[in-house]
Amino acid sequence: MRVLWAAAELGLTFTHVPLAFDDPALKAAAFLRLNPAGAVPTIVDDGFAVAESLAINLYLAKKYGSGGLYPAGLRAEAEVWRWTLWVQGHLEPWVQQDALLADMRAVVWPHAQVAIATALGVLDRVLCGRVWLVGDAFSVADLNVAAVLSPSRAQHLDFTAFPHLAAWLARCYTRPAAMETRRRFSG
Numbered sequence: 313m314r315v316l317w318a319a320a321e322l323g324l325t326f327t328h329v330p331l332a333f334d335d336p337a338l339k340a341a342a343f344l345r346l347n348p349a350g351a352v353p354t355i356v357d358d359g360f361a362v363a364e365s366l367a368i369n370l371y372l373a374k375k376y377g378s379g380g381l382y383p384a385g386l387r388a389e390a391e392v393w394r395w396t397l398w399v400q401g402h403l404e405p406w407v408q409q410d411a412l413l414a415d416m417r418a419v420v421w422p423h424a425q426v427a428i429a430t431a432l433g434v435l436d437r438v439l440c441g442r443v444w445l446v447g448d449a450f451s452v453a454d455l456n457v458a459a460v461l462s463p464s465r466a467q468h469l470d471f472t473a474f475p476h477l478a479a480w481l482a483r484c485y486t487r488p489a490a491m492e493t494r495r496r497f498s499g
């Protein structure tokens with residue numbers, strides 16, 4: 313969904329090949345040549361294959377949204393990388409824990425809650441008095457962080473103590489491209 317969202321933000325024309333995570337096609341030689349991990353999302357852009365959703369978004373944003381979705385300047389670029397790497401390391405593993413650690417939920421959940429609350433607190437502080445994460449326009453940093461806090465995940469989280477984060481998340485998901493992407497591709 314996050315890659316489809318980025319493509320919509322960028323107004324890209326593309327062919328979407330929906331494949332379920334357990335589709336045998338993902339482990340066929342032809343697909344493994346594109347992504348040795350045999351996982352979606354994987355894109356092929358002008359003959360170039362890219363995998364890992366957040367890396368795909370950085371690639372697409374830089375190639376097709378330079379100065380827009382991919383903010384201009386080395387420092388803004390560093391901040392985009394910073395938020396993308398941060399959310400992958402500090403938040404996504406914890407909000408993903410349902411899928412990854414279903415059997416260990418009872419053990420892990422109290423720890424995950426602390427880690428999630430810490431990460432949400434970081435975002436709430438950063439977003440106090442700010443509209444977007446980097447500069448004064450929506451960027452791929454916002455997209456990548458909001459994607460980790462997708463509505464299906466966010467519904468399980470309590471944002472009461474994080475009003476700035478909650479308002480920002482609502483801003484992200486009421487963007488026309490976000491709403492259109494969810495309308496078209498949400499199951």
Ligand SMILES: N[C@@H](CCC(=O)N[C@@H](CS)C(=O)NCC(=O)O)C(=O)O
Nearest residue numbers: 333334350351352353363364365366
């Ligand atoms: N970190 C990767 C995760 C990719 C991933 O795990 N994709 C799942 C579907 S959501 C998949 O294709 N799983 C098949 C498999 O790993 O065998 C990303 O963000 O792109």
